[in-house]
Each structure stands twice: as structure tokens, then as C-alpha cells.
Amino acid sequence: MSEPFEPKIVAFVCTYCTYAGADLAGTSRLKYAPNVRIVRLPCTGRISPMFILKALQKGADGVLVSGCHPGDCHFTHGNYHARRRWMVFRALLDFTGISPERVIFSWISAAEGSKFADLINSVTEDIRKLGPFDQYQQLIKETESPATL
């Protein structure tokens, strides 16, 4: 038996809600899967689809985008922009042959530490079931031109 596959998940979160929620999970000493790496941004509105692609290219098996609940955005409506962008981007992902299930969108407020922990656990499990994401890696190997910044 081989060891269970440990996926790598990159989370793009806003600093006001989800990052604070993740901090709350910490101060509440909740335990969750160690597979997620958080990138802090001022607002989900700042998240460009390019970040998500870059993360997948760099070897992430899944990407999580999470911000304030609708109506709660610190910047009034950055999260709505993120949601609209996400709707378009999701279709594009599907079109390019990348399973949209690898990119998860969620709302987590600063008060929802336990929701954050639960989400990380469930996302980790879901991505584990999907298996490693190696489409990019194969492409890179085939063309033998390592992607640099």
C-alpha cells in the first residue's frame, strides 16, 4: 500500500473576513488538515484568475478562494466582483479541460473559525479523491521549458 496522497491546496483569502476566520480557528485551537497554504489579499476583488492558474501551474492540486459573505465586504462590493469573475472563470476552466472541482469558492466570515476548519477538511478530502493535478506538469515536461516568473 502506498501512502495516502497529500494534496497541496492554495487558498486566496481576503484579510478582513476569511483570514480573520482562519486566525480565529487558530486562537480557538481547532484542528484541521495541514494541506492548505494561505495567500492573504486585501479583498477577494483583488484576486485575478491568473493567480489561480499560477497556483495550479506551480503544483497546487486545488485552489480555494474565500472572502466575506455577500453584503459583508469591507470594501462594500469587492466580493461581488470576485463572484462574477468566478462565474466566468469557472466556465473557462471547464473549457480548458481543468476540472472546475479543483477550484472552490466560499464565503467565510471573521466569526466562522469552525466553518473555516470544516471547509479545509472537506476541501482536502475532495481534492484527495480527485488525485494529483499533473496536467500542467506533463505539459511542462513535454515542452521542456520550465515556467519561470
Add this chain to the structure above:
Amino acid sequence: MAKIGVFICHCGENIAAKVDCTKLAAAMGEHPGVEVSVEYKYFCSDPGQESVKKAIRENNLTGIVIAACSPRMHEATFRKACAEAGLNPYLCEIANIREQCSWVHTDGDMATAKAADIVRSMVEKVKRNNILQPIEVPVTRRALVIGGGIAGLQAALDIANAGQEVVLVEREPSLGGHMAQLSETFPTLDCSQCIMTPRMVETAQHPNIRLLTYAEIESVDGYIGNFKVRVRMKARYVDMNACTGCGDCITKCPVKKISSEFDCGLGKRTAIYTPFAQSVPNMPVIDKASCIYFKNGKCKTCQKSCELNAINFEMQDEFIDLEIGAIVVATGFQVQNTALYGEYGYGKFPDVITGLQFERLASASGPTAGRILRPSDGKEPENVVFIQCAGSRDPSKGVRYCSKICCMYTAKHAMLYAHKVHDGKTHIFYMDIRAAGKGYDEFTRRAIEEDEASYVRGRVSKLWQENGKLMVRGVDTLLGKPVTVAADMVVLATAMVPQPNAKEFAKTIGIAYDEYGFYNEAHLKLRPVESSTAGVFLAGACQSPKDIPDSVAQASATASKVLALFSKEKLEREPVIAVNNEATCAGCWGCVLACPYNAIEKKDIRDRSGKLVKQVAYVNPGLCQGCGTCVSFCRSNSLDLAGFTEKQIFAEVMGL
């Protein structure tokens, strides 16, 4: 060449217990561009900070990464240390390996691997950080206090007495809030109105306070020092400049049987009314929903009775726009809806009342002029049962917290009842007696020892009517036996819950709230009166259940915060703002549409002869709040966000 310093904090055992800091420091030392990589027990301590400063100076570091707690804790601390060592403070980044790593993972190896990823990605980011300068913004020296209860009054008076302008906005027709409804206050049993009403008058007459009653906050824009607030003045239908508060209109009003909100439904009021006799301002409002004129176009009795022609049925809601520097939120609480407790028969049996209703019965200005009488038949009850924690500490009713004041006010109610009905009996069902506070435990002991309140430790399971009595079935857990008490009146110590519109209101002013709707403080222990939004402060029960002394203390604390803010000519703001590259900007104006703050304007680019070459976007640094929505929108990649540039974020992702 980048020369980055990595400082890995043990945080005592908090990080070091899970993350192998020595291994981590050694690994980071190998990372390209890292000049120094060290570990220490507490970098936030004085010697810790000194060692960071020393390392910056000795190695001429071009950036530092502090791997420690959340940036929400100590980013400011280490930025300051950077500045003191001569390094631009914005060349410091925090790698959060405590809240988001050591505290949440059980496997040491995995936590160490994750910590390495986090630190590496921050090193890659900080390599690309730019030197930034804080933005200076002016401060409008005028405070807005929202809520005219005891907390709001205290905050307004403290700020005004220090010589600063205050605008106090109250939703109801009068100041006073919940405290004005109370009879006596614990632990001194001094009359609530006797200590409250002078404060109300002082506030209304204060030269530095502008009072806006029967008014609501419509919108809040802007940021610390520079808020723009729109207030809706609800139509009173009474001209406040003409009215003298004589009350002729109130006595003449033919609609007399409207349930009084102030008396919690135990008393009646008219359609044109002041909430209570000592209202400030003492000028009536017309309750449009109950007024005959507004229903069928006839009546106008009040207008005819008014010799000053103060009544104007044509009045409309008006809007007032205010420039505000700081906001104190003191919006208070409400009593939980007792309909949740079907088993206690509230609403079904008229003699089951809430604690607040008991206050009105006991109050000299209340519907019974201070006599404790049953709402059903107006008789004096001989046996009163008090049920504590009716709602509080009960997850099944959605309230897990303790409402804090109920143990004390129930003891007070038992005393007031004993003082008024000398041969009356009281039974108090309780879970625990929580009487922490100056003079509080002595007070509950007095209720038991001098006023013979009988405390029964246990919950009440059922309440029913039998032969004109309210039968209360509970359990005495100390005896391990069920008990049944035949009562004439039952008082529920209902939970304190947030105002019904607390969450929507938080969204209007842009502050965070918890799962219940109480407003979140910036830090529970160290910044308890600041909200998550700079320039907005919290006082009183809108933050958590509180008694009067705590509310007043917190209100005074907000005043000191506001005054500290107003002591400065200019404020420094984070330089996280969008910047446009005018050379590549195509002028598509997508960013103008995306910006939530209207911070992006069109700017003309002209050649030397003054001929218009093109129009580009210009980000007004005073208005930009730094969300970055425009940056992701920009089709030509011309916009970028200082502190979170495309380069920085890509590098961060590549480092993971």
C-alpha cells in the same frame, strides 16, 4: 541584491511545540537571497526586537520576514522596529505560523513543512516589496455617537466636555434607552431615572452636542477621520422649533389605547405621544400607523388643540449630511423574544412577564405607579417565581452565552418585591449565581439573608394554570427532587440579545459582528473598544451583554480613543492604494465602474502645446481604500496595488 532576514519566533512553546524552529531556521538560511535566518523565544519582546534591529543594521538587510503570530497581532510592532533600524517599515512581512499553522495542526513534521512553505513564500514576496510612505489625511474633529442610552450619553458627554463637537443620533423620540425604563439599579438600589434623567438633560443642553432624536443612520462612507454620514430625520409631524412640550395635544388625542413600547406593553399611550414623562427632548411625535388622521383623513384634534401651531401633518422625512471624524456605536440590545419559551407560557398567561416588564411595574413612573400588581387582575401577587437563564446559556434557544446581568437584577427584583409586599414569598430558580462585581455578591447575599429570597438550584420544565394559580414545575438539583410551586406571578430573566437589525446596521457602517450579531472588537483583551474598522468604536451592550457600570466605563474608554484621534492634525494611513501606469493605460474605464469608492477619475494627458493626447485613469489617493478590485479588472495591466502588487503575489504563489 536582496538581503533578507528571517526571524523565527518560538512564541514560548506556542510555535516551537509543533514546528521545529531550529530546522526551519537552518532551511531558510539556505534559501536564495536570505542573509540571516535566526530563531528566538519571543521576538516581540524588547530584547527580541532589539536583536531584529541589530540584524538589520549589521547586515544592511533589504527586507525582513518575521515568522510568528498573525500579522493582525504584531505587524505594527515589527514595522515600527524596522523603521527604528532605518529600514522602510513596508519592507517587513509577517509569516503567520502560529494561528494558521502550529495551533491548528497535530503532526509536527507536517506543521514544520507547512511553516517552511509559508516563510518561503513571504521571503519571495518581501524581495519584491517596494519602499512605501504612509499617506497623510486630515481629521475632521467631530464625533458621531449612535444611540442615546447610557453608553451613548456617557461617550457624548465625555467627548463634548473635552471641547470637541459631537452629534448624537437616537432612533427613538427620546434619549434614555433601556436604562430609563429601569426602576432601581443594583447594587445600590438607587433610582435609575434619578441618575439617568439629569444626564439626558445635560446632554441636550450641552453647547458642544448636537442632538438628533427620532433619526436613523442612512449611510456611512469614507474612512477614519473623514467619514461622510447621512442621517434620516424621521417626520415627527411636530415642529420642534415651535413646540414647548406643554402636552395639550397628548391629553386631547382620542386614540388612547395603544400599547406603550416604553412600558413593555403594560401601559397605554396616545397616537401623539412622548415615550415617557421625562422624555428629552420633551416634544411629542405622531405615530403615523395609529393616528386617525393618517388612516382616514379626519380628526386633527391635536392640531386644533395646539395654540402654537406646532403640528404639521405635511412633514416629510429629511436628510442631514454630516462630516465626521470618528464614530461611537452605542446601539444597545433588546430582550430576547420570549415566544421561544412555549413551556413557560409567555404570551399565553398574562402573569408570566419578563424582567424588563417587572422593572416597569416596580418603577414609580410605571403603569402601576410602582406597585407590584398582576397584569391579569391588578391584584398584588403573594407568591412570585423568578426563572433565571430564560434563554441565556441555552444552546437549544440559540444563546450559548451568559447575559451577565440577570443574576443581579433577579436578586434586585426579589428585594424590591420584598420591600413592597412585606408578606410576599419569592422563589428563584437558578443555574448558578454569577455575582462578580464590586458589591455584587454582598447584594445577592442580602437578597437571601435579609429579604428571604428562596433560591432553588435547578431548571423549570413546565408551567401551567390551575385554580387561578401558575403552577411551576422544576427540579431542586441540590435535593435531587422535583418541586412544584404555586405562584401568582412568574418573572422570566430573559436573555439580552442584539438589536433586531444589528447585522444590517453593521453592514451600513462596515463593522464586523459575531454569530449572534454583537459587534466584534478589534482585540478581545487589548483593543476591547475599537471595532474592526479604524475610527469606529464600540460602547455598551451592542458589543456584548453588559451592566450599567461596564457600559459607562466602556463609553468613557471610547471617548478617550476619539479624543486621542482628535489630538492630531493629520492621520497616517496605510499606503495600500492602487497606482496607475499612465503610459500603458488605454482609458477603457473598466476600473471606474469597478471602484466601490468612486476614487478613479479621468485625467487628461496633453502635449506641450496643450493638445489633448489621451485620457487615462487617475486614482485619487485620498479616496482609494486599497481593495484592489480595479487591479484585477484592468485589461491592460496598468493598475497595480501597492503592497499587494502582481509581482509580489505571483512570487508568493511561486514560493509556496
